[in-house]
Amino acid sequence: MNDKQLEKFREILLKKRNDLQDEIKDISEGEIQSSLLESSGGLSGYPDDPGNVAGDNFEKAKDIDILEMLTNKLEEVQEALEKIDSGSYGTCEVCSKTIPQSRLKAKPSAKLCVNCKKDSE
Ligand SMILES: [Zn+2]
Structure with a gap:
């Protein structure tokens, strides 16, 4: 970014x-x-x-x-x-991958990428 x-x-x-x-x-x-x-x-x-x-x-x-x-x-x-x-x-706290900007736009305070978020739920 x-x-x-x-x-x-x-x-x-x-x-x-x-x-x-x-x-x-x-x-x-x-x-x-x-x-x-x-x-x-x-x-x-x-x-x-x-x-x-x-x-x-x-x-x-x-x-x-x-x-x-x-x-x-x-x-x-x-x-x-x-x-x-x-x-x-904009970096995932779990896998350290870049969180896509489309996700950050939807939730600017996102700490996890979509995949890790799924795993944590
Ligand atoms: Zn992740």
Whole structure:
């Protein structure tokens, strides 16, 4: 891969990193707000409606799942960016073959070639 192509992937990855960081921030701030609301509700002394509590917990569990997924993706993107800096971007971590650019375009943070990915699943 030449420098120009690498720069293009770096741009894509940097944009992806920004997007992911924004999403993570949005969800984390939502979490803080809802836990603040909960603690103030607790002080009022009124018992919570059990229906609402179940709904809240469900929403929260979903948020945590999404947050975990986003954090994993962010780590992958970060690793790919470090690889661009170290010159190993686009090389399969298992067989050391070049990952085809068509695959990198579909998944810029790919660490394995299609064959090794198949084997690891
Ligand atoms: Zn491979």
